[in-house]
Amino acid sequence: MFLPVTPHGQVPVTAAGEPVLVEKVPGGVGKHAVVDLGTLQACAYPEDGASELGRLESATFFADQPVILQAIALIRNRREQRFDPRTGHKLDYPAPGIVGRDPVDERRMVFPRLDPAVIGLIRLSGTDRILLARNRRRTGFFSLIAGYVEPGETAEAAFAREALEETGRRVDDIRYWGSQAWPPSGSLMLGFCARTADVHPTCHTDGELEEIRWVERAELPELKLPRPGSIAHTMIMEWYHGD
DSSP: OEEEEOTTSOEEEOTTSOBOOBSSOOTTTOGGGEEEOSSOEEEEOOHHHHHTTSEEEOGGGGTTOHHHHHHHHHHHHHHHOOBOTTTOOBOBOOTTSOSEEOSSOTTOEEOOOOEEEEEEEEEETTSSEEEEEEETTEEEEEEOEEEEOOTTOOHHHHHHHHHHHHHOOOEEEEEEEEEEEEGGGTEEEEEEEEEEOOSSOSSOOOSOEEEEEEEEGGGGGGSOOOOTTSHHHHHHHHHHTTO
16 A cells, blocks of 8 residues: 655645555556565655645645654655766656665665755844744745755854844844754754844844844734644744743
């Protein structure tokens, strides 16, 4: 039995919310789009065919199911990491289909790519407010400040830089909160909590955010937030409930 994964990283589920499994890999997919995780085999599956199997759910729906998240991430990697970045040769993926091999130099192993990213909850010093924002590309909800770690950066330095670039606020007291795998972008999200004394921006921002605002607990129920299952939603709700 195989777990179908669409090109957008979605998985069909039953009305009861259980992942749908199929007996055969769809025609034309072939061995290069199958990953064996031991307890589960996943395969690339066309979106139109998967939608006929059940409603499609994304990674946040499976936040507490690491094997499903791993399947989504590895199928994404198989779709995007098709060539050896050093030699340019098309990669083979022998069973279990996780690590790529250069057909010319079989000693070469190309492991799945993982991009570190940071996300954080920023408190305004001396108050009970946090900083939320709407991204210009995703204006439908408010979320936390986030971004990718650059080469040579620590995760803490990356978060301080992202906070300054996106909001104009200088943060300190940066503390690690936790992490979450994020298969849709091939990332590992590293969560932080931090503080700032800057009520207003201290410099020009990069324009990535549509709206930035300080939010009190009483205001939170009125705002549309990230989907449950995401690290942003978990961190915001933890603050909201006073943890």
